[in-house]
Amino acid sequence: MMIYKILRGPEWAQLRAAGESAGAPVDLADGYVHFSTAEQAAETAAKHFAGAEGLMLVAVAVDRLGEALKWEVSRGGALFPHLYREMRLSDVAWAQPLPLVDGVHQFPAGLE
Template identity: 60%
Template sequence: MHTTIYKITPQAPWRLAEAEGRFTGAPVDLADGFIHFSTRDQAIETAQKHFAGQDDLLLVAVDAGALGDKLVFETSRGGALFPHLYAEMPMSVVKWVKPLPLGADGAHQFPDMEA
């Protein structure tokens, strides 16, 4: 199973989470009742599908193993299993946070990501 999962989020909710010491989710997460994540292989498509043209984004790498049984891999887009967290996320599980800027071609420029 995946040891690192990724959250794409606008900067504003993330900066609030850093101040509060926990991430409760971006607006889409709050509406759906869980925090959406992607695996490394899913992240680029997630950015293209749900964040096209947005330039205030961050990519957050998270230790999936530290989330316990509240992290569930569920069937979603195209029948793929996506990680969903049914709890708040403590900052202690964050491996790193990096900017996710738009390139000249309008696509997000992903940093090196671990598996």
């Protein structure tokens, strides 16, 4: 199973340069890296990244994260994946731009 992290351009650049990241400011404030499932990702983009351009969608296989990944109740009572360690570039299965078209982020077809 894949989970997804939406990163702003500078956050993606920092992860690529340093090889790891504690995440966005909200991740630093909360003490874990926020992820979304395929079903949650579009709502996350709309709620937290409305109108933002230059985003990257990063996919991570849950089996790469071990016990540092916790599923916790969040928005609307749904379980969300939270990573209690830094995200590593080696965790990333793939990454691709998340284009904004007519104000809506366009996710790739077939997210699992």
